[in-house]
Amino acid sequence: MAAKPQSQYQFDVIVIGTGPGGEGAAMQAVKHGRKVAVVERYSRIGGGCTHWGTIPSKALRFAIFRMVEANSNPLFREAGVNVELTIPQLRKGAEAVINQQEDLRRGFYDKNGIPIYSGAARFVDPHTIEVCEDKGACERITAENIVIATGARPYRPPDIDFTHPRIFDSDTILSLSFTPWAITVYGAGVVGCEYASMFRNMGCKLNLVNTRNQLLEFLDDEICDALSYFLREKGALIRHGEQYERVEGVDDGVILHLKSGKKIKTDIFLWANGRTGNTDHLDLGKVGLTPDSRGQLAVDDRYATAVPNIYAVGDVIGLPALASAAYMQGRAAALHIIGDACAKLLAKDIPTGIYTSPEISSVGKNERELTAENVPYEVGHAQFKSLARAQITNQKVGMLKLLFHRETLALLGIHCFGANASEIIHIGQAIMNQPAPNNSLMYFINTTFNYPTMAEAYRVAALNGYNRLF
Numbered sequence: 161m162a163a164k165p166q167s168q169y170q171f172d173v174i175v176i177g178t179g180p181g182g183e184g185a186a187m188q189a190v191k192h193g194r195k196v197a198v199v200e201r202y203s204r205i206g207g208g209c210t211h212w213g214t215i216p217s218k219a220l221r222f223a224i225f226r227m228v229e230a231n232s233n234p235l236f237r238e239a240g241v242n243v244e245l246t247i248p249q250l251r252k253g254a255e256a257v258i259n260q261q262e263d264l265r266r267g268f269y270d271k272n273g274i275p276i277y278s279g280a281a282r283f284v285d286p287h288t289i290e291v292c293e294d295k296g297a298c299e300r301i302t303a304e305n306i307v308i309a310t311g312a313r314p315y316r317p318p319d320i321d322f323t324h325p326r327i328f329d330s331d332t333i334l335s336l337s338f339t340p341w342a343i344t345v346y347g348a349g350v351v352g353c354e355y356a357s358m359f360r361n362m363g364c365k366l367n368l369v370n371t372r373n374q375l376l377e378f379l380d381d382e383i384c385d386a387l388s389y390f391l392r393e394k395g396a397l398i399r400h401g402e403q404y405e406r407v408e409g410v411d412d413g414v415i416l417h418l419k420s421g422k423k424i425k426t427d428i429f430l431w432a433n434g435r436t437g438n439t440d441h442l443d444l445g446k447v448g449l450t451p452d453s454r455g456q457l458a459v460d461d462r463y464a465t466a467v468p469n470i471y472a473v474g475d476v477i478g479l480p481a482l483a484s485a486a487y488m489q490g491r492a493a494a495l496h497i498i499g500d501a502c503a504k505l506l507a508k509d510i511p512t513g514i515y516t517s518p519e520i521s522s523v524g525k526n527e528r529e530l531t532a533e534n535v536p537y538e539v540g541h542a543q544f545k546s547l548a549r550a551q552i553t554n555q556k557v558g559m560l561k562l563l564f565h566r567e568t569l570a571l572l573g574i575h576c577f578g579a580n581a582s583e584i585i586h587i588g589q590a591i592m593n594q595p596a597p598n599n600s601l602m603y604f605i606n607t608t609f610n611y612p613t614m615a616e617a618y619r620v621a622a623l624n625g626y627n628r629l630f
């Protein structure tokens with residue numbers, strides 16, 4: 161084999177950011193023998209995902225869930241158990257998980273001999289990055305290819321005073337030092353709905369203000385309706401189609417003035433409306449790249465930007481803005497750099513996992529999309545309340561819904577809400593991703609499932625749908 165020609169650059173790949181997008185790219189490239197370096201401006205490894213997004217929010221959610229579960233268990237109640245923990249107490253568990261995650265991820269870079277340059281990266285030219293530490297010392301490094309995986313941050317409108325102690329965004333809410341009695345969440349996207357569910361489960365009065373007309377409207381309608389129903393059933397007040405006029409912080413709370421004339425006063429206010437890509441300090445003008453008004457970068461199906469040796473992955477390119485997707489996009493970009501033809505397959509059909517109450521997950525098409533495309537599909541449902549496992553665990557709220565082609569029986573979409581929906585979805589995904597004729601509803605009808613399990617929902621839903629055919 162011919163020796164690789166001596167490169168004029170120090171590295172084959174420089175990755176900016178150590179979140180899931182950056183990690184996916186760095187690990188994939190190094191495993192293929194590429195010389196890789198990463199740059200991270202935060203003092204810790206793991207990205208927003210580990211430190212102020214996915215991990216802390218999911219750890220807090222789990223701690224709240226455990227407390228609520230203990231308090232609502234009749235056996236524990238009879239024994240006099242009543243756990244009343246504050247948000248700061250519940251958050252303590254998250255710190256331990258964050259530390260474990262960080263150690264693990266740092267180990268990946270160390271074991272693979274990837275140097276971590278500590279400081280903020282900015283472009284000097286398409287192959288040169290300048291890394292500047294907080295103290296001001298700067299160093300230049302060069303590479304053949306650069307992957308931008310700098311993530312995103314909450315968008316902050318200039319007319320809202322985020323220095324007010326009762327006004328938060330999804331980053332600062334993690335430093336909340338008390339449990340509020342009432343909260344207004346403005347913005348009903350994934351982050352808004354997740355925090356709304358958590359605070360409601362803590363017993364806080366909840367106002368969820370949605371700028372759109374349906375919660376999480378990218379989901380299947382039945383799932384959106386279920387989320388609205390169960391949030392309302394728990395006492396949440398949801399207002400759709402509203403826009404803020406002014407957010408007024410006062411000593412004992414925050415008043416949200418809506419353009420419709422309504423006013424809502426609560427203890428604290430959480431802004432969860434939009435995110436901005438972290439591109440503003442990258443000096444992208446030096447390489448001729450211009451982010452859009454949300455700070456996001458456009459990429460092609462190889463995750464390459466308009467500059468062919470510069471790639472962008474993760475939240476900095478916008479939706480789906482999920483850690484799971486960011487990691488696969490990072491791997492896909494690295495595979496393209498390496499010249500692997502499998503790369504395009506990697507970041508397709510990304511499932512959604514939404515950790516609301518009830519939990520939601522879906523993959524593939526929804527009924528709206530299939531109807532618009534004139535696909536002859538049929539539906540199969542399984543209600544969790546009819547499953548023995550759900551009855552035993554007392555987690556009866558939920559449903560699995562399979563959408564399949566009525567002629568080929570191929571699965572077209574899987575939609576689920578209820579306990580462990582984000583785990584359950586992957587059983588169906590494994591079948592849906594099979595090439596024809598193996599992607600078939602018949603798999604669930606002809607397979608023996610453990611009993612009692614939640615997985616059994618697949619057999620129930622498949623039979624329910626199959627019996628509709630004529």
Ligand SMILES: Cc1cc2nc3c(=O)[nH]c(=O)nc-3n(C[C@H](O)[C@H](O)[C@H](O)COP(=O)(O)OP(=O)(O)OC[C@H]3O[C@@H](n4cnc5c(N)ncnc54)[C@H](O)[C@@H]3O)c2cc1C
Nearest residue numbers: 177179180181201207208209213281311474475481482483
């Ligand atoms: C509250 C919340 C909950 C979420 N929950 C989930 C969930 O349950 N499941 C899920 O899949 N996703 C979830 N997400 C989304 C997920 O966190 C993001 O999609 C994911 O972190 C994106 O990864 P990334 O690598 O693109 O960016 P990030 O994880 O944000 O990492 C970017 C890194 O780049 C660094 N950086 C930025 N600029 C520079 C620079 N100039 N120089 C050097 N370094 C730089 C940053 O310091 C950071 O470490 C959640 C997000 C939020 C906010």
